Amino acid sequence: MNRDDIAARIDHTVLGPETTLADVKSILDDADEWGMNACIPPCYVAEANEYAPDVLLASVVGFPHGQNTTVAKREEAVDAWQAGADELDMVINVGRLKAGDDEAVTEDISEVVAAVPIPVKVIIETALLTEEEKHRACEAAAEADAAFVKTSTGFADGGATVEDVELMVDYLPVKASGGVGSYADALAMFEAGAERIGASSGVEIVSGAPEE
Template sequence: MKQDELAPMIDHTVLGPETTPADVRTVIDDAESWGMNVCVPPCYVPAAREYAHSDTTIATVIGFPHGQNAPAAKQAAAVQAWEDGADELDVVINVGRLKAGETESVTAELVDIVEAVSIPVKVIVETALLSEPETHVASEAAKAAGSDYLKTSTGFAAGGATVEDVELLAEYLPVKASGGVGTYQEAMTMIEAGADRIGASSGVAILEGAPD
């Protein structure tokens, strides 16, 4: 896959706890130079929207990185991010409630978020923390809630995207592979497994490895 084909599939990401406004501007500059999207912390969405070109897709995260915020707080954060100018939301599922078998409450939380905004919602299921049956349950909940994508990982758990996880999630919804994807070959491996998007802080390195 050539650079210009791959670039729009990459969410060039900066989400670490030490992220500064300057870091966000750098990620936007790099993304716009290469034709990528960006994913930034919610506190920086207003400034990012003002700084970026109008056609640059800005994603942000909700309930990040553990998904354990109160449901009403996650919904309010989603609405705030949308009003601030985010084009897409990456929402962390409540892994603990899912593992406890509270599927109805997990689904209801996602429904409330999806219905509160009119932009795409990607549900981060954090596959590294789930068994295969639990990953199926999480995927079913996200699909039932009307989510647009499933995302493998936050990048802050013990593991990231794997071929097996991407293949499983792709049975339900389009997939964003995230966590541990740092090279062109790794990105292509995820795409070949069924991923439609790549989330990575190494977007430039990935594209530098792609044929032009």
Template sequence: MDRSELAPLIDHTVLGPETTPADVRTVLDEAREYGMNACIPPSAVAEAADYAPDVTLATVVGFPHGQHSHEIKRREGVTAWQAGADELDVVINVGRLQAGEDDVVRAELAELVAAVPIPVKVILETALLSDEEKRRACEAAVAADAAMVKTSTGFANRGATVDDVELLCEYLPVKASGGIRSYDDAVAMLEAGADRIGASSGVDILEGTPE
């Protein structure tokens, strides 16, 4: 896969707690230069949309733990969309899922999807889930009419794996994220069935493409 084919599949990401406005502008500059998308904190969306209107902007909802109330997640998503976000990545409530409250997880996701006219990706945090829980989370995302499922926030003890991508893509398009740092890492996820890559190492991934 050459650089021009791979770049649009990458959400070049900066979401750490110490992210500064300068960090966001750097990611936007790199995304624009290389043809990537950008995934940035919700507090930076309005400024980013003005600074780089040609870059597809994703932002996060309920990040990173997913424990916000339904109403807060919905309002956060609507606010981000109104500020200029093109896509939303929302963290499920893992605790509710593991408690068997799948209907609560499904309703929360559906409420957000219905509130915005832009794609919603559902972050499962696969490192914390059994395969059976991953399947139930995917079923909730499908029922909520989500656009994609996403493996990880990047804040758990591991990120995306080939096995997780293969499981998740049985249900919806997959964004593989967390721990993807090289061209080879990215290609492994795409070959497993991923449709999108989330990575803070977007430039390194593209610089590693074969000549």
């Protein structure tokens, strides 16, 4: 897997609570230079789309805790899509899942998926889930016709692991996110079956990959 192959599968990310438009533009500059995608807060999507129209742009829904109402998530998704987002990463309602209300979790995802004509990746926050809950979360995402399942927001105590990717890949394409900081880390995730990587260290990952 060469540098160009890796770059196209990296969502170069800035989502912290202090993120400024200047931070977003820096991420977009990196993404444009290295051939990566970008993942940014929804409040900057319109400006980002105008600033870097050639960069594949992802944004987030219900981020980072997933406890927004389904109506709010749906409206947030539509707003981001209309502003220029090419993909959306939404957070499941972890509390509903842990309570055993899988129907509500599935419906929450389904409403967002149905509201927009762009891919929706479902963040299940693996660090907070038991193995059995991870399976149920992935089943909900698959039943709701999501495009991907994603490991983590990066805001819980833990991120992507090879074991989680191997579990999740049986359901949908996987985006591994959280703690992936080097080419070696990314390669391990790809070898486990991940299709996409979400990382704030996109440049470090891509620059560490073989050029040919």
